Amino acid sequence: MHRISIDVPGAAHEVTVGFHLANLAAQALRRLAASRPIMVVSDSVGAGRHIDPLIEALKSAGVSAAVHLVPAGEAAKELGVLSTIYGALADDGIDREGVLVSLGGGCVGDVAGFAAATWMRGIRHVQMPTTLLAMVDSSIGGKTAINLPAGKNLVGAVHQPVAIFSDLEYLETLADAEFRSGLAEITKVALVADRSFVDWLSVNLVALLGRDKPAMLEAVRRAVAIKAGVVSRDPHETGERAILNYGHTVGHALERAAGFGRLRHGEAVAWGMEVAGRLSLSSGAGTPEAVRTQHALLQRAGLLANRPEVTRADLWQALRHDKKSQAGALRFVLLREIGRADYGCEVDPNLVWDTLAKVLSL
Ligand SMILES: NC(=O)c1ccc[n+]([C@@H]2O[C@H](COP(=O)([O-])OP(=O)(O)OC[C@H]3O[C@@H](n4cnc5c(N)ncnc54)[C@H](O)[C@@H]3O)[C@@H](O)[C@H]2O)c1
Ligand SMILES: [Zn+2]
Incomplete structure (x- = not known):
């Protein structure tokens, strides 16, 4: 305990x-x-x-x-x-x-x-x-x-x-799909804040997917400790806490465009991370290693098996509704490298659309 x-x-x-x-x-x-x-x-x-x-x-x-x-x-x-x-x-x-x-x-x-x-x-x-x-x-x-x-x-x-x-x-x-949905947030928190946890996940993912008790205890302990630290330092999300929204700009929009409840939160966030990861790279912020590692983890966790079924128009409308988009600009949390992210990054809407089209086959 x-x-x-x-x-x-x-x-x-x-x-x-x-x-x-x-x-x-x-x-x-x-x-x-x-x-x-x-x-x-x-x-x-x-x-x-x-x-x-x-x-x-x-x-x-x-x-x-x-x-x-x-x-x-x-x-x-x-x-x-x-x-x-x-x-x-x-x-x-x-x-x-x-x-x-x-x-x-x-x-x-x-x-x-x-x-x-x-x-x-x-x-x-x-x-x-x-x-x-x-x-x-x-x-x-x-x-x-x-x-x-x-x-x-x-x-x-x-x-x-x-x-x-x-x-x-x-x-x-808990159903497998719900368990995997939780793995998306675990992967997220590791990627934005703790390289050694990403390494641990890469080694222990199979045990985790098999719901091995010591592996679950360690994964939850580490994920909780990271979030606890971030929240303690920035309880009202005036700064650092925003890194926990990695993958959520597109994730929330996907949940909305698909219709609330159709797509699991973690599944939507996993696709959102795929988009944000590629944007990190194409906007010159990230490293290929980080994006590759993220993709491998999400793939192995079974989170990228089914592309969300949404239309371009619905997704666009949903993105405009997102609290993180302001007056034309779309803001993202971008991955700098494994274990480090930046928040509030403005990204060219054209780049966002190209990336969405590629990742989600829209
Ligand atoms: N407040 C926050 O900071 C925050 C952060 C992330 C997500 N969220 C919100 O959390 C929600 C998603 O939560 P979730 O993924 O836990 O989904 P959920 O609460 O809908 O639970 C998923 C499903 O699992 C079932 N379930 C719950 N516990 C179970 C158990 N032990 N065994 C079997 N079935 C069980 C539920 O009945 C439900 O059908 C979203 O609305 C999201 O916006 C909030
Ligand atoms: Zn979330």
Whole structure:
């Protein structure tokens, strides 16, 4: 088991990464001394199967809990679903001393986290991620959001959780495609920040894909540690934290153009990284070695098997909507070399289109 601290000023907390953490989490939840039952939000299909052991552990620890289920996947991140969470919080009389636990992937964490951020102007939130992606990425950093028809993650808040418990045991039931989606974010964080982690991944990818326990523990520990460091130094993304958006300018646009929920977040990000990697090279910023290494890792992880089915027009429109594109210019995070990236780089739109056409066969 590992404990990694996230030293956000005024909101320091810890991530616990390990196996069979339900009892440990229950004890920590007991110490939070919530005024009312703890509200556990989960989804009804995937993550939901892990609720019972957690509720049992809470019972043994003498903590009462209420459960509220939301739809699985991106369908959870909607205004209507958010409003059902508010309804449940109201029904259970959760006040400012309340605690909300998100047990689920990034979608549950995002919508329930936003509910926690806004209920009575903010109650305590504990993240219990159940997907690889949520463990290494979305549970860390305090970003919460829902989608609107006009765009993904358009309404949100930064609200740091008080604790994060990443129980790798949950990953046993995760579908292969979801597991690979998490590998995209792991590959991303290694490429932008830590060359030795990229080397480790190149050697250990087969073990990781086979869900070897020590390999999963090491990969999640390292990815969490990198994100924790970046978030601690720049909690509000006024600078360095933007490197974590590598692959996301095109990734988000692909998710939107394909229709929310059609393409997994990590799959979209993997294609976005392919585009950003080539742009790094063609705009003179990157190295062929970095792009080759990235391509090999994504390919071996099975993330480039199916090209997203989107039209040029839809993708263009989606890119214009992206928060990172401003008045004509498209901004990218570019890879300088393995383990180092720059953010806020303006790239010639013609070059972007040529690259998109090549990478995505548009
Ligand atoms: N807040 C952030 O900083 C941040 C960062 C990255 C991504 N995100 C968001 O996260 C979302 C994607 O999250 P995700 O990839 O975790 O997807 P997800 O939450 O949709 O989960 C994927 C699927 O796996 C199922 N599932 C979850 N845990 C399971 C388990 N243990 N066993 C079996 N099935 C399980 C879910 O029911 C769902 O069908 C996107 O909306 C993305 O925008 C947020
Ligand atoms: Zn992401």
